[in-house]
Amino acid sequence: MTEMLTGRKERIDRLAGDASVGRSLWSEAFRRMRRSPVAITGAVLVAAFLLLAAFAPLIAPHSATERFPQLLQDLRADHIPGAQPGFPLGSDQLGHDLFSRLLLASQQTLLVAVAATVFGMAVGMLIGGTAGALGGWVDNVLMRLVDVLLSFPSLLLAISIAALFSQGSQWTVIIAVSTVAVPVFARLLRGSMLAQRHSEYVLAARATGVKPAAIVFRHMLPNSLGPVLVQATLTLAISILEAAALSYLGLGDPNPDRAEWGLMLANAQRYFDVSPQLSFYPAIAIIVVALGFTLLGESMREALDPKNRR
Amino acid sequence: MLRFTVRRMLQAIPTLFILSILIFAWLRSLPGGPATALLGDKATPEKIEALNHVMGLDRPLWEQYLGFLGRMATGDFGNSLISADPVLAEIGRCFPATIELSIVALLIAVGAGIPLGYLAARYRGGVLDNLTVGVSLIGVAVPVFFTGLMLKYVFAIQLGWLPPSGRLDPQIDATHITGFAVLDGLLTGEYDAAWDATLHLILPAVALSSIPMAAIVRITRAAVLDVLNEDYVRTANAKGLDARTVRGRHVLRNAMLPVSTTVGLQIGLLLAGAVLTEKVFNWGGIGSLIAQGIERHDYPRLQALILLAALVYVVMNLLVDISYAIIDPRVRVR
Numbered sequence: 013m014t015e016m017l018t019g020r021k022e023r024i025d026r027l028a029g030d031a032s033v034g035r036s037l038w039s040e041a042f043r044r045m046r047r048s049p050v051a052i053t054g055a056v057l058v059a060a061f062l063l064l065a066a067f068a069p070l071i072a073p074h075s076a077t078e079r080f081p082q083l084l085q086d087l088r089a090d091h092i093p094g095a096q097p098g099f100p101l102g103s104d105q106l107g108h109d110l111f112s113r114l115l116l117a118s119q120q121t122l123l124v125a126v127a128a129t130v131f132g133m134a135v136g137m138l139i140g141g142t143a144g145a146l147g148g149w150v151d152n153v154l155m156r157l158v159d160v161l162l163s164f165p166s167l168l169l170a171i172s173i174a175a176l177f178s179q180g181s182q183w184t185v186i187i188a189v190s191t192v193a194v195p196v197f198a199r200l201l202r203g204s205m206l207a208q209r210h211s212e213y214v215l216a217a218r219a220t221g222v223k224p225a226a227i228v229f230r231h232m233l234p235n236s237l238g239p240v241l242v243q244a245t246l247t248l249a250i251s252i253l254e255a256a257a258l259s260y261l262g263l264g265d266p267n268p269d270r271a272e273w274g275l276m277l278a279n280a281q282r283y284f285d286v287s288p289q290l291s292f293y294p295a296i297a298i299i300v301v302a303l304g305f306t307l308l309g310e311s312m313r314e315a316l317d318p319k320n321r322r
Numbered sequence: 323m324l325r326f327t328v329r330r331m332l333q334a335i336p337t338l339f340i341l342s343i344l345i346f347a348w349l350r351s352l353p354g355g356p357a358t359a360l361l362g363d364k365a366t367p368e369k370i371e372a373l374n375h376v377m378g379l380d381r382p383l384w385e386q387y388l389g390f391l392g393r394m395a396t397g398d399f400g401n402s403l404i405s406a407d408p409v410l411a412e413i414g415r416c417f418p419a420t421i422e423l424s425i426v427a428l429l430i431a432v433g434a435g436i437p438l439g440y441l442a443a444r445y446r447g448g449v450l451d452n453l454t455v456g457v458s459l460i461g462v463a464v465p466v467f468f469t470g471l472m473l474k475y476v477f478a479i480q481l482g483w484l485p486p487s488g489r490l491d492p493q494i495d496a497t498h499i500t501g502f503a504v505l506d507g508l509l510t511g512e513y514d515a516a517w518d519a520t521l522h523l524i525l526p527a528v529a530l531s532s533i534p535m536a537a538i539v540r541i542t543r544a545a546v547l548d549v550l551n552e553d554y555v556r557t558a559n560a561k562g563l564d565a566r567t568v569r570g571r572h573v574l575r576n577a578m579l580p581v582s583t584t585v586g587l588q589i590g591l592l593l594a595g596a597v598l599t600e601k602v603f604n605w606g607g608i609g610s611l612i613a614q615g616i617e618r619h620d621y622p623r624l625q626a627l628i629l630l631a632a633l634v635y636v637v638m639n640l641l642v643d644i645s646y647a648i649i650d651p652r653v654r655v656r
Contacts, residue, residue, distance in 0.1 A: 160340045163639065164632060167594035172628050175616050176348065253465055257598055260467050262617055277468070288475055295468045302463035310459070 037238070041315040051311035057304025065118040072112040073098065076271035079107040092287040104276070104290055105283050106268055113271045114293055120272035121252060121301070124186055128251040131190035133244055136197025143198070144205030145228045155202065161195040170254050174263040181265050182272070188263075189254045193247050200243055204236035238316040245309035249302040256298055273298050326647050334636050341632050345625060346390050399626035404618050409626040412611060419489060419607030420600070422502045424592045426523055427530035432585060435535045439542025439581075440574065446547065454539055461536035466595045470529035470602035477525060485522050487604040490515065526603040533595045534588035541584045545577035552576070579649055586642030590635040 045051040064071075074080075080103070086093040087107050094102040101110040139158065143151040161169065174180065174188035208214055208231070217227050256274030258264055264275050273294040280290035393399070399409040442451040478486035485491070489503050500506055504523065507516025549555060550573060558568045593608075600609030608627065615623040 156336065156340065160337055160344065163337060163635065165590035165594040165635060167591075168597070168628070168631050171594075171597065171612070171616070172348070172624070175619075175624055249463065253463070256465050257467065260465075260598060261601065261613055281471075284471065284475070285479060291468075291471060295465070295471075298465065299460075299463050299468070303460055306459065306463055 037316065041238075041312070044315040045311055048311050048315070050307050051315070054304050054307030054309075054311060057300060058308055061118065061122070061301045061304060064115065065122045068115040068118055072115040073100075074109040074112040076108065076113045076116040077269045078109075080109065081107075090286055092283060092290065101289075101293065105280065105287075108269075108271075110290070110293065113276065114273075114297060117271040117273050117276060117294070118297070118301075120182070120270070121255075121274070121298075124182060124189070124255050124272065124274075125248045125251040127186045128189040128255070129193065129244055129247045131186065132193025132247060132251075133197050133240070135190070136194040137201050137240065139194065140198035140201030140203075141205065141228070141233070144202040145224075145232070147206075147209075151202070154198070158195040158198045161192075162199060166192045166250075167254060167257060170258060171261065171263065174258050179266070180258075180263045182270075185255050185258050185264050188258060189251045192254065193251070196247070197240065197243060200239055201236055204239055205232050208232050208235060239313075242309055242313045242316065245305055245312060249305035249309065252298055252302050252305075323647065327644055330640060330643050330647075334640055337636055338633070341629075341636075342391060342394065343387070345629055345632075346387055348625070348628075394629065399629075400622040402615075402623045403620045404614065404623070409623050412623065413608065413626060413630060416607050416611050418500060418502050419605060420593075420596050420609060422504065423523070423526055423530060423599070423605060423607060424589070424596055426527040427592060428534060428585070428589070430527055430531040431534040431538055431588070434531075435538030436542050436581065439539040440546055440577075442539070443543045443546035443550070444569075451543075454543070458536040458539045461532055464532070465598070466529060466533055467598040467602050469532050470526065470599050473525045473529050474602065484525050485518075486525075489519060489522050489606060491518050491522075526599050526605055529602070530592065530595050530599045533591050534585070537584055537588055538581065542577065542581050545580045546573060549573050549577045579646070582645060582649060583642055586638055586645070589638045590631075593631055593634065 045055075080099075087103060087105075092103055092105060093099075096102065099109050099111065101114070104110045104113060139154055143154040143158075170188040170192045173191050174184055177184040205228075214227060214231055217231055218224075222230075252274070255264070255272075256277060259272070259274035259278040260281070262278070264278065265272070268279055276294040277291055277298065280287075280294070283290055397410050401407060402409050402412055405412060438450075438454050442454040445451055474486050477484050498506055500509070503519035504516050507513060507519055555568065555572050558572050559565075596607065597609035597612050599605070600607050601613050604610070608630075611623065612627055614620070615627065
């Protein structure tokens with residue numbers, strides 16, 4: 013009985029929600045995400061990662077770059093010291109504290125992912141926005157270029173760009189990974205803006221004499237925000253994975269002291285037979301974080317999809 | 323059909339044209355120019371100037387570009403800096419290994435992915451459905467080289483069931499005809515070589531297949547669900563057609579349309595994934611050429627490989643579009 017009642021109440025609530033102007037697409041989407049286990053899992057993983065990155069220096073018992081004599085004395089090519097007092101996960105291949113490095117590396121991984129996504133998004137939106145707002149031959153030329161970039165497998169493109177630099181570094185990885193994201197954002201924003209061109213609110217704004225620039229910034233861009241945000245969340249996951257792949261191929265920062273999950277995984281390869289956990293820990297960290305962003309992005313896409321609006 | 327094919331082929335030309343400009347620009351933008359890249363940082367200015375003259379780098383840009391186009395068209399990509407062999411010969415030597423790996427990986431992905439996606443959709447919400455959707459979601463977040471390393475660790479190092487790397491046991495003296503190790507063994511009647519090559523192929527192919535598999539499962543599931551809701555399926559069921567006929571002729575056939583595009587598009591991803599997988603298993607194909615070229619800054623080799631990868635990708639897209647038009651007649655009219 014109570015079940016039936018709550019069921020009805022919800023149905024009425026929903027009707028009210030549809031009728032009221034106050035309930036925007038966003039609050040609607042947020043409400044739906046709060047009920048989805050996929051969204052909650054993704055959000056929890058992402059939140060845990062962000063907290064970890066923020067408080068890593070407080071939690072980590074040691075620095076990421078200090079090499080400890082008590083670890084180094086047992087360190088040989090065929091033996092890497094395991095867990096011992098003060099070093100919960102033991103040593104890495106250079107005598108660092110593996111536990112502290114794993115924690116502190118979250119900050120570098122976050123930096124690479126965020127920087128690559130922000131650059132890719134900014135340039136991509138600039139190109140896509142220009143094409144979508146101006147149309148005509150500008151649109152044609154820009155989109156031809158974007159399509160060529162898009163027609164190339166993204167990882168191969170990232171490899172080609174990263175290989176351009178004679179010396180790999182964190183920034184060459186960021187440049188390569190963000191360049192790959194540019195065409196995706198460009199295509200997305202352009203498509204979204206073109207779709208709005210003939211929408212009623214844009215026509216109404218134009219008819220009432222609103223300046224074209226104001227139409228673009230006040231009406232079209234805010235309405236394109238949803239898909240762009242979804243793509244940005246997914247790009248964070250892709251960036252982490254692509255950066256790891258570039259590091260694995262030797263295109264990352266050559267400094268072995270540097271603590272970043274992709275690099276740690278790449279540098280641990282040679283010791284895989286001796287100490288597979290050196291590879292497992294950073295790999296699992298990468299997988300969990302990439303999974304978190306993917307789940308969050310996919311559930312956002314689902315929640316923002318007007319087809320799923322009830 | 324012929325008109326569609328020709329039109330679609332003509333459309334590929336501008337793409338290739340822009341691509342050639344990008345690769346040309348890529349080489350010009352190397353730090354210090356191609357001559358410095360070839361000779362190394364320690365080269366004297368005189369030497370660089372001499373090489374610039376030999377390579378025609380002191381001539382106007384458009385002339386250089388035309389020369390570049392001409393050389394590409396005749397297959398002259400220069401010599402590798404590492405082996406000093408013509409790049410094209412190197413690629414020819416290593417290409418079969420990558421093709422063999424990619425084809426087997428794609429076969430595994432299609433052979434397992436389509437039935438899995440179909441069953442997941444048919445028993446929607448069931449255990450198998452949740453499991454496939456879950457695994458394919460997680461699969462997106464797992465780097466392919468880690469999948470490879472795990473497989474290698476479990477099945478080669480711990481269990482010792484399969485060889486950890488390479489394409490053939492060095493003790494086996496196999497005859498090479500086509501460069502496809504398994505096929506060569508079968509053709510020459512050296513069955514032990516064919517068997518050994520097959521064993522070597524299993525782990526890398528399974529690892530590489532994880533990339534297209536996740537996408538194929540998801541698309542097949544979504545496509546089958548879409549088709550199940552179509553009016554013509556309801557009609558077919560309503561007019562009393564045998565359930566098996568409905569599934570085979572109406573559901574599966576129509577659902578294959580988006581799946582076939584996905585499979586085609588996955589081939590480009592396979593190429594990129596092969597670079598990483600080949601490094602894990604020391605496979606000795608195109609991926610190994612790329613990885614080694616990166617390490618040693620072998621620009622002529624990289625340029626040729628990138629152009630080749632792009633060409634393969636453009637041709638694959640073309641074939642996908644044409645096959646799409648064969649499967650779905652509506653596409654031809656558009």
